[in-house]
Amino acid sequence: MATIAPGQELTSQQREELGRELQSEGIVIRTFxxxxxxxxxxxxxxxxxxxxxxxxxxxxxxxxxxSGSGKSTLMNLIGCLDTPTxxxxxxxxxxxxxxxxxELARIRNKEIGFVFQTFNLLARASALHNVELPLIYAxxxxxxRIERAKQALTAVDLxxxxxxxxxxxxxxxxxxxxxxxxxVNHPSILLADEPTGALDTATGKxxxxxxxxxxxxxxxxxxxxxxxxxxxHAHRVIHIRDGKVERDEAxxxxxxxxxx
Ligand SMILES: Nc1ncnc2c1ncn2[C@@H]1O[C@H](COP(=O)(O)OP(=O)(O)OP(=O)(O)O)[C@@H](O)[C@H]1O
Ligand SMILES: [Mg+2]
Numbered sequence: 001m002a003t004i005a006p007g008q009e010l011t012s013q014q015r016e017e018l019g020r021e022l023q024s025e026g027i028v029i030r031t032f033x034x035x036x037x038x039x040x041x042x043x044x045x046x047x048x049x050x051x052x053x054x055x056x057x058x059x060x061x062x063x064x065x066x067s068g069s070g071k072s073t074l075m076n077l078i079g080c081l082d083t084p085t086x087x088x089x090x091x092x093x094x095x096x097x098x099x100x101x102x103e104l105a106r107i108r109n110k111e112i113g114f115v116f117q118t119f120n121l122l123a124r125a126s127a128l129h130n131v132e133l134p135l136i137y138a139x140x141x142x143x144x145r146i147e148r149a150k151q152a153l154t155a156v157d158l159x160x161x162x163x164x165x166x167x168x169x170x171x172x173x174x175x176x177x178x179x180x181x182x183x184v185n186h187p188s189i190l191l192a193d194e195p196t197g198a199l200d201t202a203t204g205k206x207x208x209x210x211x212x213x214x215x216x217x218x219x220x221x222x223x224x225x226x227x228x229x230x231x232x233h234a235h236r237v238i239h240i241r242d243g244k245v246e247r248d249e250a251x252x253x254x255x256x257x258x259x260x
Contacts, residue, residue, distance in 0.1 A: 001025060001054075004032055004088075015088075015095055023093030028188050028220055029055035029078060034087035034097075036073050036243075047073040048084070049243035055222065057188070060215040062231035063224045065240035071224045072193055074240065078222065079191050080108040092188045109137060113182030115192035115223075119174045121166045127153060127177045128162040134185050152180040156210060172203035179210065183219070190214065192223040196230055208233050209259035232257040 002021035004010065010018065022030050036048040047070045055061055065071050076082040077089060080096050083104070089097040092111055096104065121130050131149040140148070153162055156176040166174050175195060182190055192211070196204035212233060215221050223234065231237050232251060239247040 002027070002030075015098075019090050019093040019095055022090050026057045027054055027090075028057050028092050029053065029222070030088075030090040031077075032088040034074075034077060034089060035085045036070075036077060036082070037085040046243050048077065050087075051243070051245055053238065053245065053248075055189075055220065057220055058215075058218060060211075060221045060233075060235045061223075062234035062237045063222065063240060064226060064228070064231050064237055065246070067226070069240045070243040071240055073243075075191055075193050075222075075224055078189075079112050079114060080104045109134065110185065111188040113185065113187040113190045115175070115178050115182050115190065115195045117194040117197040119166070119178045119198070121174060121177060121181075123166055126163045126165055127158060127169065127173075127180075130166075130177055131181045131184050134181060138185065148184055149180075152184040153177070155183065155214075156180045170203070171199050172206045175199065175203075175207050176210065179207075179214075183214070189220045189222060192221070194224055194226075196225070196227075204230070205259045208257075212258060229257065233259075 002018050002025060004018070031051050031053050034048055034051040035046065038045040038047060051074060063071050063074065077084055080091065084097050087097065088095065091107060094107060096107060099107065128146070128149055131152050132145050135145040135148060150162065153159060156179050158173060158176050158180065161169060161173055166177070169177065196207050199207060208230060211221055211223070225231050232255065234251060235256070236250050238245055
């Protein structure tokens with residue numbers, strides 16, 4: 001497997017070579033000794049401290065850990081919303097940790113679909129328009145855009161609610177609009193930070209059932225949760241504590257929870 005020996009410094013050619021190897025091995029996410037350090041006065045906070053993770057195409061991974069352990073910080077790094085203080089991050093073979101803001105925004109738009117705890121939908125726009133937005137940013141022509149947005153809404157079973165605004169939808173339907181928006185660009189990876197955190201138990205189950213289906217259709221999913229019940233849907237759980245990977249374990253099929 002493509003890797004780096006401890007203490008090895010790579011030339012730019014070796015870095016590119018490593019990216020190609022990772023991609024050929026089907027590895028969508030690879031971090032090498034990743035750090036995010038915040039300076040607060042004279043204090044250094046290592047929110048992420050030396051994380052090495054490997055996530056392959058088609059995996060379904062849950063990230064768990066106590067409050068303040070660095071889950072959101074790690075997700076923001078993986079999602080190219082933030083840059084690491086130290087270390088390498090390859091997204092789909094490209095070295096994201098080396099990118100400037102505009103390049104990072106471009107790769108984020110192309111490769112990443114985000115789902116947030118509080119949906120983050122435009123209140124005054126229809127479901128269809130909310131889902132269209134990433135395609136407007138990507139510069140896609142109107143007709144194609146509407147077609148793609150409708151497909152994404154159909155994929156989350158919301159064909160009949162396309163013209164509803166967020167306040168005319170239930171919580172689960174709102175989250176499904178947000179998931180359609182995350183999928184509309186056909187991203188390499190779907191990232192969700194506490195996607196059921198704002199939902200009641202029954203609606204949370206409905207959303208987890210949808211993630212399961214999206215995974216079975218070939219999507220790569222990484223979700224953050226602090227609920228063991230939710231993590232039990234994933235096929236692998238990465239436990240984070242104090243900014244470090246504490247445990248990384250496969251969930252045996254017999255232990256998996258399914259709502260499908
Ligand atoms: N912008 C920032 N500046 C300084 N410290 C920060 C900043 N963002 C996060 N931190 C600190 O980094 C650590 C990790 O925060 P993070 O938000 O990643 O935790 P989390 O695991 O997502 O927690 P939760 O489960 O509560 O959402 C915390 O100790 C937090 O106080
Ligand atoms: Mg968090």
